[in-house]
Amino acid sequence: xxxxxxxxxxxxxxxxxxxxxxxxxxxxxxxxxxxxxxxxxxxxxxxxxxxxxxxxxxxxxxxxxxxxxxxxxxxxxxxxxxxxxxxxxxxxxxxxxxxxxxxxxxxxxxxxxxxxxxxxxxxxxxxxxxxxxxxxxxxxxxxxxxxxxxxxxxxxxxxxxxxxxxxxxxxxxxxxxxxxxxxxxxxxxxxxxxxxxxxxxxxxxxxxxxxxxxxxxxxxxxxxxxxxxxxxxxxxxxxxxxxxxxxxxxxxxxxxxxxxxxxxxxxxxxxxxxxxxxxxxxxxxxxxxxxxxxxxxxxxxxxxxxxxxxxxxxxxxxxxxxxxxxxxxxxxxxxxxxxxxxxxxxxxxxxxxxxxxxxxxxxxxxxxxxxxxxxxxxxxxxxxxxxxxxxxxxxxxxxxxxxxxxxxxxxxxxxxxxxxxxxxxxxxxxxxxxxxxxxxxxxxxxxxxxxxxxxxxxxx
Ligand SMILES: *[C@@H]1O[C@H](CO)[C@@H](O)[C@H](O)[C@H]1NC(C)=O
Ligand SMILES: *[C@@H]1O[C@H](CO)[C@@H](O)[C@H](O)[C@H]1NC(C)=O
Ligand SMILES: *[C@@H]1O[C@H](CO)[C@@H](O)[C@H](O)[C@H]1NC(C)=O
Numbered sequence: 173x174x175x176x177x178x179x180x181x182x183x184x185x186x187x188x189x190x191x192x193x194x195x196x197x198x199x200x201x202x203x204x205x206x207x208x209x210x211x212x213x214x215x216x217x218x219x220x221x222x223x224x225x226x227x228x229x230x231x232x233x234x235x236x237x238x239x240x241x242x243x244x245x246x247x248x249x250x251x252x253x254x255x256x257x258x259x260x261x262x263x264x265x266x267x268x269x270x271x272x273x274x275x276x277x278x279x280x281x282x283x284x285x286x287x288x289x290x291x292x293x294x295x296x297x298x299x300x301x302x303x304x305x306x307x308x309x310x311x312x313x314x315x316x317x318x319x320x321x322x323x324x325x326x327x328x329x330x331x332x333x334x335x336x337x338x339x340x341x342x343x344x345x346x347x348x349x350x351x352x353x354x355x356x357x358x359x360x361x362x363x364x365x366x367x368x369x370x371x372x373x374x375x376x377x378x379x380x381x382x383x384x385x386x387x388x389x390x391x392x393x394x395x396x397x398x399x400x401x402x403x404x405x406x407x408x409x410x411x412x413x414x415x416x417x418x419x420x421x422x423x424x425x426x427x428x429x430x431x432x433x434x435x436x437x438x439x440x441x442x443x444x445x446x447x448x449x450x451x452x453x454x455x456x457x458x459x460x461x462x463x464x465x466x467x468x469x470x471x472x473x474x475x476x477x478x479x480x481x482x483x484x485x486x487x488x489x490x491x492x493x494x495x496x497x498x499x500x501x502x503x504x505x506x507x508x509x510x511x512x513x514x515x516x517x518x519x520x521x522x523x524x525x526x527x528x529x530x531x532x533x534x535x536x537x538x539x540x541x542x543x544x545x546x547x548x549x550x551x552x553x554x555x556x557x558x559x560x561x562x563x564x565x566x567x568x569x570x571x572x573x574x575x576x577x578x579x580x581x582x583x584x585x586x587x588x589x590x591x592x593x594x595x596x597x598x599x600x601x602x603x604x605x606x607x608x609x610x611x612x613x614x615x616x617x618x619x620x621x622x623x624x625x626x627x628x629x630x631x632x
Pocket of ligand 2: 432434436437439
C-alpha cells in the first residue's frame with residue numbers, strides 16, 4: 173500500500189486541456205493538489221522544499237567540500253562520432269588551477285572514504301603530536317586504491333571517472349553554473365532520443381519523432397505511453413526518473429536563459445516562452461504537466477536516498493575532509509542537519525513492495541535497471557557541449573548514487589557503529605559530491621517552478 177500511495181505519482185491519467193485556460197494553468201493545473209490518493213501532495217513538497225530544505229542545501233553546496241567536483245570531460249563518446257562544440261563560449265568549462273583546490277581535497281579527497289578507518293592509528297599518532305597533516309603513507313595509498321577499485325563496482329549504477337587519470341580535472345561548480353548554452357536542436361535530441369529510445373526498456377516497435385520536446389505526443393502520444401502501461405512498476409519508475417531529470421535540466425535552461433548580451437555584459441534570466449514550449453499542456457499536447465509530475469517523483473526518490481544514508485554519516489569516523497578540521501566538523505554537522513530534515517519528511521511508502529517479486533526476480537530486475545542506467549551514464553560522454561556534459565555527468569552520477577543507496581538499504585541499516593570495523597557500504601567523495609549537487613539541481617527546479625508560476629500568472 174505504501175509504495176502504492178507513492179506510485180500514484182506515476183499514474184497515467186489523460187487530462188483534457190482546453191486551450192482557453194490561462195497560461196499558468198496550462199502548465200500547472202495538473203501539477204497541484206493531492207496526487208490522486210497520495211499522502212503527500214505537491215503543495216506539501218513545495219513548502220517543505222522551498223522554505224526548509226532549499227536554503228539549507230544551498231549553504232552546504234557553497235562549501236569547499238561540495239563545490240569542487242573531479243570529472244573527466246575528455247572521454248570519447250563510446251557510441252557515435254561526437255561533434256564537440258569547443259568553439260561555443262557558453263559551452264566552455266573552466267577547470268580549476270591546482271592552487272584553487274584545497275590541499276586536503278587534492279591529496280586525500282578520493283581516498284577519503286576509507287581515510288579514518290584504514291588510517292586511524294596513524295591519525296591518532298599525528299594528532300598527539302599536534303600535527304594536522306593527515307596525508308597517507310604511499311603504502312596505504314596503494315592499498316586503498318586497490319580496495320577502491322574492486323569493492324563496489326558490482327553495486328554501481330553509473331560510470332565513475334577514474335580520478336587518477338591525467339584527463340580528470342577539478343571543476344568549481346559555482347563558477348560553472350548550469351544554464352542555457354545554446355546547445356539544442358538535432359544534436360541535443362540525439363542524446364535524449366538514445367536515452368528514451370534505447371535505454372528505457374521501450375520496445376522497438378513504438379516509434380516517436382526525433383524532436384522529443386515539441387511534437388512527440390501528437391497522434392502517437394497515446395500509443396507512446398501505452399507501452400509504459402504494460403511495464404512493471406520498476407521500469408515505469410525508471411522512465412519517470414529519466415523524464416524528471418530531463419524536466420529539471422530544461423527548467424534550469426529556461427530559468428537561466430541568455431536574454432541579452434553585448435560587448436560589456438551578459439544578461440541571464442527567466443524566459444517564460446521557453447518554459448511554455450516545454451511544459452505548457454497545450455503546446456506539448458498534454459505532455460508538459462506529466463513531465464513536471466515526474467520531476468516531483470525524482471525529488472521524492474532522491475530525498476528518500478538522502479534520508480536513508482544518514483547512518484553512514486552519523487558514524488563518528490566519517491568526515492568531510494578538506495584539511496581544515498574545525499570547518500570540516502562544522503560542515504559535517506550541517507550535513508547531518510540536512511539529512512535529519514530529509515528524514516523528517518513524511519514519505520509514507522515502503523519500498524520493499526517495489527521489489528516484491530521473488531528474490532531471483534528482484535535481483536535480475538535490479539541488474540537490468542543497473543546496467544541500463546550505467547549505459548545512460550556513458551551516453552553523457554557524447555554530449556557535445558562541455559558545460560552540458562559536466563552537469564549531465566554530475567546529475568546522472570548523483571541519481572546513480574541515489575539508486576545505489578536505495579538498493580543497499582539493508583546494508584546501510586546494518587552498518588556497524590564501531591569505528592574499528594570497516595563499513596560494508598561506502599560512498600566515495602565523488603559520489604557524495606554528485607549526490608548532493610544533483611539533489612541541489614532538483615531542489616532548485618522545484619523552487620524555480622514557483623517563480624515560473626508567478627511569471628506565468630502575468631501572461632495572458
Ligand atoms: C547503450 O546505449 C547505446 C546508445 O543509445 C545503445 O546503442 C546500446 O544498445 C546500449 N547498450 C546497452 C547494453 O543497453
Ligand atoms: C550594454 O552595454 C551598456 C553599456 O555600454 C549597458 O548600459 C547595457 O545595459 C548593456 N545591455 C545589454 C545587457 O545588452
Ligand atoms: C525566449 O525563448 C524563445 C524560444 O522559446 C526565443 O524565441 C526568444 O527569443 C527568447 N527570448 C529572449 C528574450 O531571449
